[in-house]
Amino acid sequence: MSRRLETDEMTARYHQQEDYAKRFLARARRITDKDKPNKPITERERQDIRHLVGETLRAATEVRRLRRDIERYYPEADVGHDRAIDWVHDNLLVPGRALLDQFGLEEDPEWMEQVCRPHGVWHYHRMRRSADGLFDTNCEPARACMIDPGDAQQAYFFADVGMAIIDPRPGSTGDFIVQKPMLIVQRWSCLVAANIFTVDAVLSNRANKHEAYFFSGEFYALVNISEDRIVNGPKEIISEWPSLRAAGFKTIDAVLPHPYIPDQAYFFSDKMYALVYYNPGEIKDSIVIGPKVITNEWSSLREAGFHYIDSAMTNPDNPEEAYFFRGSDYVLVNICPGTTDDYIVNGPKLVHTEWPSLRAALFY
Incomplete structure (x- = not known):
């Protein structure tokens, strides 16, 4: 990539x-506008304000860091007026903290601390150029993807706090954005109350095409994605999924539906995976296979060097194939269900160069 494009x-x-x-700040302010002497905001709305302000402070802090990075590494860049860092402080950080004070809410110091800076310039270049070897898995932003249950030719992609709908166009580099990137909580405002701003993994509900399980950290929620409402949750993963508790999966990195058995799915957590039977609406899920080390059982992923998985998605043109994403790379695999004969169809390759839609969305 040329320096100009970078x-x-x-x-x-x-x-x-x-x-x-x-x-994020605008959404928090809309809630505060409802606060009237005769009808004060509810406790749930107070917590929604806190969650939204927390995300405001995180994003604003990253903006300031990005600005400083760009000034250091790309001094020729035209990023607007030279008081941008002061503007962020005066118009985002100060008003956000004022809302916390107004409603007696406490600021979490972790909002301003980012051990990992996945959107930072320097981090981005080190990842792309593989300098210093691979980063720890925790250094990647939360990413997830899922074929749209209502339209198999479209897919939801999640990265950090954003999401977009794309047409993946398998077998080509003709993928394109169907719905431009937006905040996840813009698409599904119900997730604010659940404190779900990023998505680690997502699984459509086989019993209802309008619903999907959203996994975030150690919690999950079943969401009606058509009506923007929470059906169940948020709840702790290991308290509601006996199979995942037995597997020792407190968090989920990716989920891939079984191509032929609708009540089974592959769950990936760190360097392990398990094939799980699940029955929506009942706590009767159980382990079918696993937990096992990914690279011991998936020869294709071992060959690709994928010791962990960020996200996975069925190939809409071939249910026996799936896209696996890890770090800055992806690989297309024929999973050969029920065997260990899986093999690479294409890749591994850089997502940034092979998926124009995800590059345009700034997800990679």
Whole structure:
């Protein structure tokens, strides 16, 4: 990639994070506008404000870091007026903290601390160029993907606090954005109350095409994605999924539906996986296979060097194939269900160069 293109992309990432911060703050302010002497906001709304302000402060802090990175590594970039860092402080950080004070809410110090900076310029270049070897898995932003249950030719992709709908166009680099990137909680505002702002993994409910399980950290929620409402949750994963508790999976990195058995799915957590039987609406899920080390059982992923999985998605044109994403790379695999004969169909390759839609969305 030329320096000009790198500069343009880093500038776009900076503006994207700034837009995220503005949108989070605007949503928090809309709640506070409801606060009237005769009808004060509820405790749930107070907590929604706290969650939204927390995301505002996180994004605003990243904006300032990105700005400093760009000034250091790309001094020729045109990123607007030279008081941008002060503007972020005055128009995002200060108003956000004022809302916390107004409603007697406490700031969490972790909001301002980011051990990992997945959107930072320097981090981005080290990841792309594989400098210093691979980063720890915790250094990647939360990512997930799922074929749209209502339209097999479209897919939801999640990265950090954003999401987009794309047409993957398997077998080509003709994929394109169907619905431009937005905040996950813009698409599904019900997730604010659940404190789900990022998605680690997502699984459509086989019993209802309008529903999907969202996994975030150690919690999950069943969401009606058509009506924007929580059906069940948020609840702790290991308390509601006996199979995942037995497997020792407190968090989920990716889920891949079994291509032919609708009540089974592959769950990936760190370097392990398990094939799980699940029955929506009942706590009767159980382990079919596993837990086992991914690279011991998936020869294709071992060959690709995928010791862990960020996200996985069925190939809409061939149910026996699946896309696996890890770090900055992806690989298309024929999973050969019920065997260990899986093999690589294509890849591994850089997502950034092979998926124009995800590059345009700034998800990679």
